[in-house]
Amino acid sequence: MNTLIDVINYLLPLLSLILLVVGIVIRRISYVFLAFWLSLICSLVLYQTAGGEILGSYFGYLNTTIYTLNIIILVVSLIYALFNLPLLNNKFIFYVAGLLSACIITGAVILSINLWINACFIEQKLPGTPIMQVVSFTPPAYCSYRYIFYKVGVDKKISYLCPNYYGLIPAVGHLDVAPAFISRQLLAPLPADKKPVS
Numbered sequence: 001m002n003t004l005i006d007v008i009n010y011l012l013p014l015l016s017l018i019l020l021v022v023g024i025v026i027r028r029i030s031y032v033f034l035a036f037w038l039s040l041i042c043s044l045v046l047y048q049t050a051g052g053e054i055l056g057s058y059f060g061y062l063n064t065t066i067y068t069l070n071i072i073i074l075v076v077s078l079i080y081a082l083f084n085l086p087l088l089n090n091k092f093i094f095y096v097a098g099l100l101s102a103c104i105i106t107g108a109v110i111l112s113i114n115l116w117i118n119a120c121f122i123e124q125k126l127p128g129t130p131i132m133q134v135v136s137f138t139p140p141a142y143c144s145y146r147y148i149f150y151k152v153g154v155d156k157k158i159s160y161l162c163p164n165y166y167g168l169i170p171a172v173g174h175l176d177v178a179p180a181f182i183s184r185q186l187l188a189p190l191p192a193d194k195k196p197v198s
Contacts, residue, residue: 009049012042013069020073020080029084036077043070054111055118055149055163055170057131064119068112075108110168117170121161125151129186142173152186 016039023031046067050058059067079101122131129152139146143162153159153174162171 008042008045009063009066012038013066013073016042016073017069020077023077024080029081032077032080035073036081039070039073039077043067043074046070054114055161056133057122059115059118060122061119064115067115071108071112075104078104113169117172118161121149121151121159121172124154126154126156132182132186134182142175143171150182150186158182158186 016035019031019038020035023029023035046063047054050056050063054067082097082101085097125131132150134148134150136146136148140148143160145162145164147163149161149163151159151161158175160173160175162173164170
């Protein structure tokens with residue numbers, strides 16, 4: 001089953017990209033729609049595999065790159081199809097399509113920024129240490145969100161990722177003094193078989 005998911009995750013975006021480029025070059029909207037549907041299926045499978053979350057340990061650099069490629073294919077194919085519909089001869093519909101395109105692009109950019117901030121946070125942790133997601137009853141001073149991710153960075157400092165710090169985009173920061181229970185769990189000695197090889 002994992003092999004099938006890997007094939008879907010890695011090959012479908014490449015196939016979608018090829019179909020999209022060919023469809024645009026030879027002006028065949030059916031190829032563009034096929035690229036859209038393949039990319040949408042791949043995005044949904046990747047999202048389900050990640051446990052229904054875009055923040056967390058699943059979206060490292062590789063999976064973020066694949067998901068970003070899917071987002072680009074979805075946006076380009078939607079906008080291409082939108083502006084190649086015969087209905088756009090009407091000026092009002094043309095302006096509505098332009099507004100819709102701007103909203104789609106803005107949403108895609110915000111989603112991509114979230115994914116890449118998360119990927120950098122995940123990938124730059126001390127090898128052999130976990131990523132912790134902690135739920136607090138009252139949000140701490142450095143983050144107004146209740147669900148916060150913590151890690152030990154490569155600089156051996158405890159860092160946090162606040163998912164909704166700017167409203168839509170997460171923030172990353174360091175803690176000079178971390179709560180004791182977080183320090184104990186993140187800095188707990190690893191069993192001999194799990195220690196990172198230097």
